[in-house]
Amino acid sequence: MLAGAYALHVTAAPLVRQPLTDKLAGFGTTIFAEMSALAVATGAINLGQGFPDTDGPREVLDAAVDAIRSGVNQYPPGPGTPALRHAIADHQRRFYGLEHDPDREVLVTTGATEALAGALLGMLDTGDEVVVFEPMYDSYQACIALAGAVARPVVLRPGVGPEGQYGYDPDELRAAFSARTKLVLVNTPHNPTGKVFTRAELIEIGELASEFDSIVVTDEVYEHLVFSGAEHVPMATLPGMADRTLTISSGGKTFNTTGWKIGWVSGPAPLVDATKTAKQFLTYVSGAPFQPAIAVGLGLPDAFFTGLAADLEAKRDRLVAGLVTAGFTTFTPEATYFTTVDIRPLAPDGDGYAFCRSMPERIGIVAIPNQVFYANQEHGRHLVRFACCKRLEVIDDAVERLARLSS
Secondary structure, three states, X not given: OOXXXXXXXXXXXXXXXXXXXXXXXXXOOOHXXXXXXXXXXXXXXXXXXXOOOOOOOHHHHHHHHHHHHXXXXXXXXXXXXXXXXXXXXXXXXXXXXXXXXXXXXEEEEXXXXXXXXXXXXXXXXXXXXXXXXXXXXXXXXXXXXXXXXXXXXXXXXXXXXXXXXXXXXXXXXXXXXXXXXXXXXXXXXXXXXXXXXXXHXXXXXXXXXXHOOOEEEEEOOOOOOEOOOOOOOXXXXXXXXXXXXXXXXXXXXXXXXXXXXXXXXXXXHHHHHHHHHHHOOOOOOOOOOHHHHHHHHHOOOHHHHHHHHHHHHHHHHHHHHHHHHHOOEEEOOOEOOEEEEEOOOXXXXXXXXXXXXXXXXXXXXXXXXXHHHOOOHHHHOOEEEEEOOOOHHHHHHHHHHHXXXXX
8 A cells, every 4th residue: 555545635625714824914924023124134233123222231131141040931920030039129119109008009010011911902992092102112002902902193293392302282181081081091102202201291280180080001111211301290299199100111221221121110900900811812921041130230239320321311312413414304312222213305396105115225225214113104204213322433433324315
């Protein structure tokens, strides 16, 4: 008998049903993956995705290596290792005067992105509404959609703030609230604009959240990357807001360890529990040896944190000067890795996506078209984001290349 004589041959019919859920239709691949791949393919300087090109503090790196070598390589506790949860609680007390029970009011997550997903999936029901400021980090819209909820975007526009910074229209903000507003999502310091929400703005947002009995979720991953003249005010520190605010942060931006994906949430136990209920079915746990290392980082002296911001501010200044010289209308950021420019002085058609796709071949630079951060992409079609979290020699090289745009 021939081998395989009894093999079953099945002719499968072509799949007709669309496998992708309608909730994610239109999202596609993230812009970061697309543009970073373009940087690799062309050898361009990647000023698009926000990751540093230097390692973090030696104490933090050594702590991770020590943890690996000492056997911290299995599942950590679901809420996170006790050392990190206590370090997060200590950090919130040290910098902001906030008191949290590390056993009930702190949860470690796989980066801030999972923290956001856990919070939104854990607290939103179908039909709930979320007030959110656009432009916004791209996972916000996706997670709101996955929860079956509805985003109510409020536009941040340059030149509206008190000194020409990004700001919002108070009437537009109030109009975004309704009886269906379950949650308000605030990112400060803000990606991609580099805006730091003022105390007065946060009070106004908080008052509306209280009036409509809404939960506030804040994304504060750039909390230690604030430049001279600006002040980061956590929403939870404002009168009456601690009981309705869930704060999200992470170690990636502060300690140059974006690949470790160690984030956290802190706040009232009911909000943390809701987040944990969803989070446990996402990654459950992650990064066992990295958690004690981030705990070490959070305990570093004040000089580390002030030096971190000063170093990045010098890089921002170098990049901003180059962008201005290149001919862009440039909006100087108050914080974060990012500077936004209006490309229309150099590209009158204002097509930021086409502009970003042409730059790698044209001058060897990758940036991100801001339109992907907007619910209504037309609002950001003419805007492009550049990152300054690179070595000064890389920024100087990029500035020389940018000068070719106006030559």
